[in-house]
Amino acid sequence: xxxxTKSAGVxxxxxxPFFDDGSIDFAxxxxxxxxxxxxxxxxxxxxxxxxxxxxxxxxxxRAIIKRxxxxxxxxxxxxxxxxxxxxxxxxxxxxxxxxxxxxxxAPTPALRTDDQIVSxxxxxxxxxxxxxxxxxxxxxxxxxxIMAPGVIARVMTNHPSCMxxxxxxxxxxxxxxxxxxxxxxxxxxxxxxxxxxxxxxLDFEPERGADGAMTGYGFPDMLTELVSLFAxxxxxxxxxxxxxxxxxxxxxxxxGIGLAVRKYVLKRRGVIASDAxxxxxxxxxxxxxxxxxxxxxxxxxxxxxxxx
Numbered sequence: 223x224x225x226x227t228k229s230a231g232v233x234x235x236x237x238x239p240f241f242d243d244g245s246i247d248f249a250x251x252x253x254x255x256x257x258x259x260x261x262x263x264x265x266x267x268x269x270x271x272x273x274x275x276x277x278x279x280x281x282x283x284r285a286i287i288k289r290x291x292x293x294x295x296x297x298x299x300x301x302x303x304x305x306x307x308x309x310x311x312x313x314x315x316x317x318x319x320x321x322x323x324x325x326x327x328a329p330t331p332a333l334r335t336d337d338q339i340v341s342x343x344x345x346x347x348x349x350x351x352x353x354x355x356x357x358x359x360x361x362x363x364x365x366x367x368i369m370a371p372g373v374i375a376r377v378m379t380n381h382p383s384c385m386x387x388x389x390x391x392x393x394x395x396x397x398x399x400x401x402x403x404x405x406x407x408x409x410x411x412x413x414x415x416x417x418x419x420x421x422x423x424l425d426f427e428p429e430r431g432a433d434g435a436m437t438g439y440g441f442p443d444m445l446t447e448l449v450s451l452f453a454x455x456x457x458x459x460x461x462x463x464x465x466x467x468x469x470x471x472x473x474x475x476x477x478g479i480g481l482a483v484r485k486y487v488l489k490r491r492g493v494i495a496s497d498a499x500x501x502x503x504x505x506x507x508x509x510x511x512x513x514x515x516x517x518x519x520x521x522x523x524x525x526x527x528x529x530x
Contacts, residue, residue, distance in 0.1 A: 223297040225323045225355065227385050228433075229414040231264030232446045233299060235438035237485055238273045238286065239494040244501065246282060248289055250494040255293045257493045262446035264434070266294055267326060267357075269301040271364065272438050272481050277500040283313060288320050297323035299357055305330065307349035314350040324355035326388065329367040336373045343377045352383045357436075361390040361418065371400040375410050382411070388436050390418035395430050402431035420474050421445055425464040428452040439471060440487030441527060466524035470517045482506045486514055490530045 236258065239250030258266050268290050269275040269283055278286070291298050300317040302325040304310040314325045327346050333339050343358070350356070358377060360369050369377075369391075378384055391397050398417075404410040416436035417427045424435055424445065434449045444467055451460035474483040482505055485497035499505065506514070521528035 223294070223321070223323045225265060225297040225299070225385055225414075227412045227414055229265065229297070229386060229416075230433035230449075232262070232434050232442060232449055233265035233267050233297075233416055233436040234258040234261070234263045234442045235270050235272050235418070235436060236266055236268045236290070237438060237481070237488060237494070238269075238275075238278070238500075239485075240496065240498045240500055242496055242498045244498070246286065247495055248285075250496075251286060251289050252293060253493050254488070255290050257491075258442055259294065259296055261443035262450075263296060263442055264446075265297040265299060265323070265436075266290065267299040267301065267436055270326065270438075271301070271328075271361070272484065273301065274481070274500055274503075275301055275303075280309075280313070284316055284320070287317050287322065291321040299324050299326050301326045301328075301359075302350070303328040303330075303359070307345055310346060311349040311351075314354055318354055324357065324385065325350065326357040326359055328359035328361060328365055329369070331365050331367060333367045336370070336376075339367065339369060339373055340376050340380065344380060347381050347383060352381070355383055355385045356381075357386040357388050358384050359388045359390070361388070363390070363392050363419075371397055371404065374401065375404060378411060378413055384413065386414040386416060386436075388418055389415050389427075389432065392419055392423075395423065395426055398427060398430040398432055420480065421448075421467075421471055422475055424448060425461055425468075428460075429457075438484055439467075439474065440484050440491065441467060441525075443527060444525065463525070467521055470514070470521055470528075473514065473517055478504050479506060479510065483510075483514055486511060487518070490515075490518065 239247040302313045489497040
């Protein structure tokens, strides 16, 4: 399975299911893989920030990659961000050998200047090989690395092997518009733009030129429907669907408990057996679970998929 500069739709950011004791629940990995595909996702991204990748041993990471790639019928992107290029190269090459479509690389939080950012990605591409297709992750809210459109353009121009931008700036709608304008004028080559942030701004990102979403909201089937409605020009229907889910999307965006909310919803939907996180991880309190249940019931008044 491959992806390219025209890739669109929804690439689900996969959670990593664990048993309550912290061991990997591979049966839930299988169900989750199937669920994403049945939800209409055009790709799956594993071992990202919300996939608890830093909490995994190298052998565990490879076991998950093998399991998902062998089961999936859509392109699988593997997050390979690491403190050093040696570990990045090892995981990237292993991922490609196992059949992954490509990898995703985020900037290390230590970067501060434009030149440092450009140099970092040059080193990353040299490490993994320029034959490996990759996704540039732009997530300043968590990584504290600011990449202006001009910096992204420099990276994209320098590295044709970068097929996609995972856009997670906030606010970022103007950045999407600027990049698309640069492409339209011929200043910048083509590449796909998929957006993250839990889908929080997916009501306007496609209208600004985004090709879809790469995120992990607990209703990927809603995300795929939303993107399809925008593609069909059904603006009001798309916004109505988004508005119905917005309270739950917003609740999931709370720093520190977003993954806990996402896993709890996936558990409620019967996709994973446990909402456990590998330590350290902040679980939902009984009060927070009750609030999520209430939000699900309210969403269900407009979308029966939430009637759990």
